[in-house]
Amino acid sequence: MKKKSLFQEIWSQKFFHFWALLGVIFVFVISYASTFGLVIAFKNYNIADGLAGMFAGPWVGFKHFSDFFIDANFVRILRNTLVLSGLKLLFSFPMPVLLAIFLTEMRFDRLRRFSQTVSYLPHFVSWVVVASIVQVFFNSMSSGLINSMLLQIGAIDNAISFLTDPRAFWALAVLSDAWKESGWWAIIFIAAIASIDPGLYEAASIDGASRMQRIWHITLPGISHSIGVVLIISLGNIFTGGMSGSNFDQSFLMGNNMVLDASEIIPTYVYKMGILAGRYSYATAIGMFQAAISLIFIFGANYFSGKLQGQDEGLLL
Amino acid sequence: MKKRGSLFTALLLTAVMILSACSGGQAPAPAGDGGNAGQDAAQAQGSDAGAAENVELSILVNMDWFFMDNWGGRPVDDVITRETGVSLNVTRVADDQQLPVLMASNQLPDLVYTDSMLLELSNDNQCYELGEFFRQYAPNMPLPNEQTGIAKRDDGNFYYLVNFWKTQKEWDDPHFLPSVGSSGLMYREDILAETGMQLPTSMDELEALLIKVKELYPSIVPLALYSEGERYTFFINQYMVDSPSYMIAEDNGDWSYFAGTDAYRDGMRTLNRFAQQGLLIPEMFTLMYEQYIQETQSGNVFMWIDDSSNLEMNNNAFQTMGLDSARAAFMKSAVYQEAPYPYVDPSGGWAGTFVTKNNKNPEATARFLEWMTSDEAGKLVGWGIEGQHYNPDSNGYPILTPDVARMWVEDYDKTVRDTGVGAWFFGTNAWYESVRIYAPEENPPMTEYLMYVKSNQKMEPALATLRPNPNTDESAALASLNNTVKTYYPRIIFARDGNEFERIMDELQSQMATQGLLQYNDWAANRWTHLKQVYGIS
Numbered sequence: 001m002k003k004k005s006l007f008q009e010i011w012s013q014k015f016f017h018f019w020a021l022l023g024v025i026f027v028f029v030i031s032y033a034s035t036f037g038l039v040i041a042f043k044n045y046n047i048a049d050g051l052a053g054m055f056a057g058p059w060v061g062f063k064h065f066s067d068f069f070i071d072a073n074f075v076r077i078l079r080n081t082l083v084l085s086g087l088k089l090l091f092s093f094p095m096p097v098l099l100a101i102f103l104t105e106m107r108f109d110r111l112r113r114f115s116q117t118v119s120y121l122p123h124f125v126s127w128v129v130v131a132s133i134v135q136v137f138f139n140s141m142s143s144g145l146i147n148s149m150l151l152q153i154g155a156i157d158n159a160i161s162f163l164t165d166p167r168a169f170w171a172l173a174v175l176s177d178a179w180k181e182s183g184w185w186a187i188i189f190i191a192a193i194a195s196i197d198p199g200l201y202e203a204a205s206i207d208g209a210s211r212m213q214r215i216w217h218i219t220l221p222g223i224s225h226s227i228g229v230v231l232i233i234s235l236g237n238i239f240t241g242g243m244s245g246s247n248f249d250q251s252f253l254m255g256n257n258m259v260l261d262a263s264e265i266i267p268t269y270v271y272k273m274g275i276l277a278g279r280y281s282y283a284t285a286i287g288m289f290q291a292a293i294s295l296i297f298i299f300g301a302n303y304f305s306g307k308l309q310g311q312d313e314g315l316l317l
Numbered sequence: 318m319k320k321r322g323s324l325f326t327a328l329l330l331t332a333v334m335i336l337s338a339c340s341g342g343q344a345p346a347p348a349g350d351g352g353n354a355g356q357d358a359a360q361a362q363g364s365d366a367g368a369a370e371n372v373e374l375s376i377l378v379n380m381d382w383f384f385m386d387n388w389g390g391r392p393v394d395d396v397i398t399r400e401t402g403v404s405l406n407v408t409r410v411a412d413d414q415q416l417p418v419l420m421a422s423n424q425l426p427d428l429v430y431t432d433s434m435l436l437e438l439s440n441d442n443q444c445y446e447l448g449e450f451f452r453q454y455a456p457n458m459p460l461p462n463e464q465t466g467i468a469k470r471d472d473g474n475f476y477y478l479v480n481f482w483k484t485q486k487e488w489d490d491p492h493f494l495p496s497v498g499s500s501g502l503m504y505r506e507d508i509l510a511e512t513g514m515q516l517p518t519s520m521d522e523l524e525a526l527l528i529k530v531k532e533l534y535p536s537i538v539p540l541a542l543y544s545e546g547e548r549y550t551f552f553i554n555q556y557m558v559d560s561p562s563y564m565i566a567e568d569n570g571d572w573s574y575f576a577g578t579d580a581y582r583d584g585m586r587t588l589n590r591f592a593q594q595g596l597l598i599p600e601m602f603t604l605m606y607e608q609y610i611q612e613t614q615s616g617n618v619f620m621w622i623d624d625s626s627n628l629e630m631n632n633n634a635f636q637t638m639g640l641d642s643a644r645a646a647f648m649k650s651a652v653y654q655e656a657p658y659p660y661v662d663p664s665g666g667w668a669g670t671f672v673t674k675n676n677k678n679p680e681a682t683a684r685f686l687e688w689m690t691s692d693e694a695g696k697l698v699g700w701g702i703e704g705q706h707y708n709p710d711s712n713g714y715p716i717l718t719p720d721v722a723r724m725w726v727e728d729y730d731k732t733v734r735d736t737g738v739g740a741w742f743f744g745t746n747a748w749y750e751s752v753r754i755y756a757p758e759e760n761p762p763m764t765e766y767l768m769y770v771k772s773n774q775k776m777e778p779a780l781a782t783l784r785p786n787p788n789t790d791e792s793a794a795l796a797s798l799n800n801t802v803k804t805y806y807p808r809i810i811f812a813r814d815g816n817e818f819e820r821i822m823d824e825l826q827s828q829m830a831t832q833g834l835l836q837y838n839d840w841a842a843n844r845w846t847h848l849k850q851v852y853g854i855s
Contacts, residue, residue: 044788046787046788047417047420047421047437047787048420048437048438048440048442048443048787049442050420050421050422050423050442050443051421051422051423053421070831071797071832072797072801072828072829072831072832073800073801073804135603135608139600139603140600141598141600141612141617161599161600163600163603164599164600164602164603164811256602256603256604257544257545257602257603257803257804257806257807258599258602258603258807258808258811259603260804260807260808261804261808264804272800273796273800275413275414275417276413277796277797277799277800278417278434278437278787278792278796279793279796280417282793
C-alpha cells in the first residue's frame with residue numbers, strides 16, 4: 001500500500017486540523033503577538049503616539065529596569081510580593097489537599113456532597129464582595145462584628161485594629177484566600193483521589209492499616225503527581241498570588257493607606273505607575289521583571305518536582 | 318444525524334470564538350449607554366452625511382463621577398441641540414484606563430471632555446491645535462488670552478478649551494464665588510454648642526476643641542481626615558504648608574516640593590499629636606470615598622472635610638438618622654491666619670474639551686463649541702432656561718425660581734441630572750455658574766462659606782501652568798514623590814511617639830531624595846521664575 005504524503009495525511013484529517021489551527025492562531029495572537037508590546041520597556045513610550053509609539057519612541061536600553069532597581073519602593077514591594085505569595089503557598093496550598101482528603105473520608109454521602117458544595121461556593125464570590133465582608137467583620141469601629149463580639153464577651157478591652165495594622169494584612173489576606181479558594185482547588189484532588197485503585201485500600205485494610213496509615217501510604221502518594229502539577233502552577237503564579245492569583249485583587253481592594261506598607265505589591269505598583277501616573281514604559285519594565293522571575297520559578301519548580309518524583313526531567317516539560 | 322449535531326456544535330463554537338475575539342479586541346466597554354467610542358465615531362459620520370442639522374457627535378467624558386452618561390431629554394440638553402443642531406453621543410468612562418486605551422489604539426471619539434491627562438492629550442497626533450482649528454472653522458470665535466493661556470504649551474499651541482477660567486474682572490464681581498466643589502472643614506454645630514467653646518482660630522484652639530468633644534462624646538470621632546483626592550490636598554494646602562499648590566511650596570524663600578518643607582513637618586507633627594490623643598481615628602483612612610461620606614453623614618463624626626454643595630444633604634441625612642438636633646456647618650474661622658502665603662485659586666478651570674483628529678465633522682464641532690462658549694450658552698448651562706429655572710434681576714444676575722432654588726439646596730447632583738444645568742461646561746467662563754451659586758437668601762450657609770473662602774484667596778492664574786510635561790524626568794519624579802508621600806501620610810500621623818515620628822519623617826525625606834526631590838525643586842523654581850516673568854508677577 002502506497003504511503004500517504006504529509007499533505008494527504010493532513011488533508012484526510014482536515015476537519016481536525018482546522019480546529020487545531022484555530023487554536024494555534026488564537027494562542028499566537030493572544031499569547032505571542034501581543035507580547036511585542038513589551039518592547040516599550042526598552043523605549044520612552046509616549047502615549048500621544050498611539051500604537052506607532054512602539055516603533056517611534058527612542059531606545060533607552062535597560063534604563064527603566066535600573067530605575068526600578070533603585071526605586072525607593074523596590075525592596076518593600078518585592079518583599080511584600082514574595083512574603084504574601086510565600087505565606088499563601090505555605091498555608092493556602094495545603095488546604096485543598098487536606099480538604100479533599102477530609103471530604104473523601106467522610107462516611108455520610110449526603111453530608112459529604114453538601115460540604116463539598118458549600119466549600120467551593122465562595123470561589124464564585126468576587127473579591128469586591130469578599131473585601132466588603134472582611135471590612136464588615138474586622139473593622140474596629142462600632143460596626144465591626146468581630147470586635148463587637150470580643151468586646152461584648154469581655155475578651156478584649158479595646159478594639160483590635162485588624163484593618164489598620166500592616167502586620168494583620170498578610171494574615172487577613174491568607175485567611176480570606178484560603179476560605180475563598182480551598183474548596184475550588186480541592187475538586188482537582190478529589191478527582192485524583194477518586195482515580196486511586198480501591199483495591200489498594202481494601203488490601204491495606206485487610207493487612208490492618210489504620211485510616212491514617214491508608215491516607216499516608218496510599219492517598220498521598222496517589223495524588224502526589226497532581227500536587228506536583230498544582231505546585232508548579234502555583235509557583236509560576238507566585239507573584240500574582242499562587243493558585244488563586246488573588247494578590248492584585250486583595251491588595252487593591254483590601255489594602256488601604258494605613259497598611260500600604262504591607263499591601264503594596266508589584267502588580268498594584270505597576271497599576272499605579274502605568275495607569276495612574278502615566279509612566280507606561282516604566283510600568284511595562286516592572287511587569288516584565290515580574291514575568292522573568294515567574295519564569296525562573298516555574299522552571300525551578302518543574303525541575304525539583306520531577307526530582308522529588310524520581311524523574312530526571314521535570315513533571316511538565 | 319450525529320454528524321449533523323457535531324457540525325452544528327462546531328459552527329456554534331466558531332461563532333462564539335469569532336464573537337469573543339471581536340469583543341476582546343475592542344476598547345473597554347463604556348459604562349453609559351452611548352456605546353463604544355469607535356462605534357460612536359462611525360455613527361457620527363453616518364448620521365451627519367453632509368447634513369447641516371441634527372449632527373451627532375461622539376464624546377468621551379473622562380470623569381467616572383460625572384453626573385450623567387447620556388444626552389437629551391433634559392431641558393438644557395434639548396435647547397443646546399435646538400440651537401446648535403448637535404446632539405452628543407455620550408460615553409462616560411468606567412475607570413482610569415479607558416482614555417489611555419483609546420489614545421493608544423487611536424480610537425478617540427469626536428470630542429473628549431476631561432479633568433485629567435490634559436497635557437498627555439495636548440499633541441498634534443491626536444487632537445487639533447485649537448488656535449488653528451478655530452481660525453479655519455470659526456474665525457469669528459473670541460478666544461480670550463485668560464482662557465487660552467491656561468492651556469498653552471511652551472510652543473504657544475493649545476489643544477483644549479478650558480472651562481471655569483476667569484479674569485480679574487469676574488473675580489472682583491461681588492456675586493462671584495469660588496467653585497461649588499470647594500472643600501472645607503465641616504462640623505456639627507449642635508456639638509460645638511454643647512462644648513460651650515468658640516470656633517478655633519489656631520491649631521492649638523482646634524486641638525483644645527477636639528479634646529473637649531472627645532471628653533463629652535467618647536463614641537464620636539473628633540476629626541475625620543481623608544487621604545485621597547481634593548479632601549487630602551485641601552487639608553495640606555489650607556492647614557499645613559504655605560503652599561500655592563500642593564506640588565510646590567515656599568520654604569525659607571526657596572521653592573520646594575511641599576512635603577520637603579519645614580512647614581509640612583510641623584503640620585504632620587501636629588496631626589501626630591492629635592492622633593496620639595485619639596482625636597484622629599486610623600479607620601477613617603481605610604475607607605473608600607462612599608464609606609467616608611456614609612460615616613460622616615451617620616452623625617458619628619464631629620468635624621470632617623466636605624464639599625460646599627453637600628451641606629444641606631448632610632443635614633437631611635442627619636434628619637433621616639433621627640438626629641433631629643444635629644446641624645452641619647462650615648468652619649469659617651481662619652485657623653491658619655498667620656500663613657504668609659494666602660490660599661491661592663490657580664484659576665485653571667477644572668476640565669478641558671478636546672477636538673480629536675478622529676472628529677468626522679469639524680465644521681459642526683466648531684459651530685457647536687463657538688455657541689457653547691457664548692454668553693447665551695453660559696446662561697443656559699449655568700442658570701437654566703429663563704422663566705423656567707430663573708429670572709434675571711435688574712443687574713443681570715439670575716434669581717432662581719422658588720422650586721428650582723429648593724431643588725439645588727436639597728440635592729445638588731439630582732438637580733444637575735434632572736435639568737442639565739451645571740453639567741456641560743465646554744469652555745464656559747466660571748462667572749455663569751458662580752453667580753447662580755450666590756444665593757444669600759435661598760442658601761445662606763453655602764453662600765457665606767464660599768464668600769469666606771474667596772476672602773481668604775488670591776487669584777494666581779500662572780499657577781495653573783506650573784506643571785511638568787509628560788514623559789519628562791520631572792514628571793516621573795513628581796509621580797514617584799506623590800505616591801511616596803501618600804504612602805507615608807497615615808503612617809506618619811499614627812506614629813506611636815515622637816521618636817517614631819521623627820524616624821519616619823527622616824525616612825520619608827531620604828526616600829524623596831532618591832526619587833528626584835532636588836531635581837524637581839530645581840525645575841519648579843526655574844519654571845516659577847519663568848512664569849512670574851511671563852505673567853508679570855512681582
